[in-house]
Amino acid sequence: MPTSRSSPSTGSPLFLLPALEALAGAVLLVDPQQRVTAATPEAEERLGPTTVRPGTPLAEALSVSEGARGLEALLSHGRQVEARSRTPGAVRIMRVRAVPVEQGAKRLGWVVLLGAEAETEGTRGDAEETFHGMWTRNPGMKRLFRIVEKVARTESSVLVRGESGTGKELVANALHAISARRKGPFRAINCAALPPSLLESELFGHVRGAFTGAVRDSPGHFRLADGGTLFLDEVGEIPLELQGKLLRVLETRSVIPVGGRSPVPVNVRIVAATHRPLRREVEAGRFRADLMYRLRVVPLFLPSLRERREDILPLARRFLDELEQNGPRCVERFSPGARHLLESHGWPGNVRELRNVMEYAYVIGEGPVLHEADLPPEFSEPRPLAATVVSEPIPAEDTHDPEALRTALARAGGNRTEAARMLGISRVTLWRRLRDVGIA
Ligand SMILES: Nc1ncnc2c1ncn2[C@@H]1O[C@H](COP(=O)(O)OP(=O)(O)O)[C@@H](O)[C@H]1O
Ligand SMILES: [Mg+2]
Numbered sequence: 001m002p003t004s005r006s007s008p009s010t011g012s013p014l015f016l017l018p019a020l021e022a023l024a025g026a027v028l029l030v031d032p033q034q035r036v037t038a039a040t041p042e043a044e045e046r047l048g049p050t051t052v053r054p055g056t057p058l059a060e061a062l063s064v065s066e067g068a069r070g071l072e073a074l075l076s077h078g079r080q081v082e083a084r085s086r087t088p089g090a091v092r093i094m095r096v097r098a099v100p101v102e103q104g105a106k107r108l109g110w111v112v113l114l115g116a117e118a119e120t121e122g123t124r125g126d127a128e129e130t131f132h133g134m135w136t137r138n139p140g141m142k143r144l145f146r147i148v149e150k151v152a153r154t155e156s157s158v159l160v161r162g163e164s165g166t167g168k169e170l171v172a173n174a175l176h177a178i179s180a181r182r183k184g185p186f187r188a189i190n191c192a193a194l195p196p197s198l199l200e201s202e203l204f205g206h207v208r209g210a211f212t213g214a215v216r217d218s219p220g221h222f223r224l225a226d227g228g229t230l231f232l233d234e235v236g237e238i239p240l241e242l243q244g245k246l247l248r249v250l251e252t253r254s255v256i257p258v259g260g261r262s263p264v265p266v267n268v269r270i271v272a273a274t275h276r277p278l279r280r281e282v283e284a285g286r287f288r289a290d291l292m293y294r295l296r297v298v299p300l301f302l303p304s305l306r307e308r309r310e311d312i313l314p315l316a317r318r319f320l321d322e323l324e325q326n327g328p329r330c331v332e333r334f335s336p337g338a339r340h341l342l343e344s345h346g347w348p349g350n351v352r353e354l355r356n357v358m359e360y361a362y363v364i365g366e367g368p369v370l371h372e373a374d375l376p377p378e379f380s381e382p383r384p385l386a387a388t389v390v391s392e393p394i395p396a397e398d399t400h401d402p403e404a405l406r407t408a409l410a411r412a413g414g415n416r417t418e419a420a421r422m423l424g425i426s427r428v429t430l431w432r433r434l435r436d437v438g439i440a
Pocket of ligand 1: 133134135136162163164165166167168169170171315351352355
């Protein structure tokens with residue numbers, strides 16, 4: 001394709017780039033000598049600006065599988081091939097197609113379309129898996145699923161720890177659904193949502209007249225879950241005085257309703273969840289150690305979304321697919337800016353937050369591209385995390401201290417580039433130090 005930037009009269013196609021970007025996203029224009037003549041901003045974003053500089057051989061801008069054979073299949077036979085970017089660090093793998101551009105018998109070049117991204121290096125080979133409504137590509141999550149399958153066959157108490165929105169309740173549901181109790185009831189109670197007095201009667205039931213308003217007997221969650229599974233969400237928030245009663249119920253396998261005398265036998269499997277490490281609650285004197293050991297026979301830990309960033313974009317895509325089932329809009333792709341913001345966000349609300357953000361963007365935006373401006377306001381505001389750090393720099397000598405590394409990572413919402421910036425060290429140095437102290 002003609003390369004002249006200066007004279008569109010010679011037929012330079014550069015003015016077509018915005019249209020190509022709008023229609024097809026990441027596009028390269030390639031001349032008959034198989035050199036890049038132009039790239040849309042999205043292609044530049046994916047492949048790196050230096051690799052798509054005009055004049056670069058296509059084979060250098062892109063690493064096509066099977067090398068020269070692959071390139072020939074792509075350009076001469078019009079076949080779709082797999083290629084990877086040559087960007088150091090985050091290598092991207094994508095499907096590539098080429099359309100020849102001819103004028104009469106004269107070959108002017110090709111329009112090369114960089115299609116949907118497959119996996120990025122490092123996650124390659126990590127197939128996706130859906131497990132009882134939980135989707136992932138993260139090896140840690142998949143290991144967790146295997147443990148869930150094993151413990152589901154037992155009666156052991158399970159304690160699920162993870163931040164809000166990481167899927168604790170989904171795990172509890174899965175445990176029940178696979179277990180021998182699956183035909184029995186599944187009951188969930190959020191221990192943080194109720195004042196202590198109410199929580200007690202919700203858990204253990206009450207007899208008529210036990211307190212003002214107790215006009216009839218109430219069975220409580222333990223008895224309602226008889227023969228099934230009881231999910232105690234936010235178990236760390238149970239007040240101390242109730243913890244003793246709960247422990248007694250677990251040990252005697254019977255409940256005494258509020259205002260009642262005789263214990264009622266119950267057959268319940270307990271799955272508890274907490275967003276706080278219970279051990280720390282025990283150390284702080286807020287949680288009974290004996291109850292912790294009783295609940296935490298099998299501890300399961302759900303990683304936060306920022307610890308499995310490879311899941312962010314595919315999950316976002318899946319939530320969009322769901323929205324498109326009932327919605328008017330069809331989103332074909334994310335703009336590079338939107339993709340970057342989604343991938344670097346701290347996600348304090350984890351997968352639940354991601355789902356809500358996608359719903360917001362789906363409703364607010366228009367057309368086939370999801371743009372960064374479609375994301376909720378917190379994505380365009382300067383990050384408060386970074387602002388805090390400017391006023392509280394982390395002393396350089398502390399950067400070897402695991403605590404300082406953890407603090408920086410936490411403040412950066414898990415974003416290592418950001419954490420390195422805060423510590424005033426390079427990303428590679430950060431990585432090395434994390435590895436040295438056993439965090440990486
Ligand atoms: N791995 C996952 N795949 C798909 N959706 C998920 C996943 N994890 C969480 N979600 C979504 O996030 C929501 C919140 O999950 P939930 O189990 O209630 O989290 P938690 O109990 O930890 O706050 C779920 O309803 C589901 O829509
Ligand atoms: Mg929950």
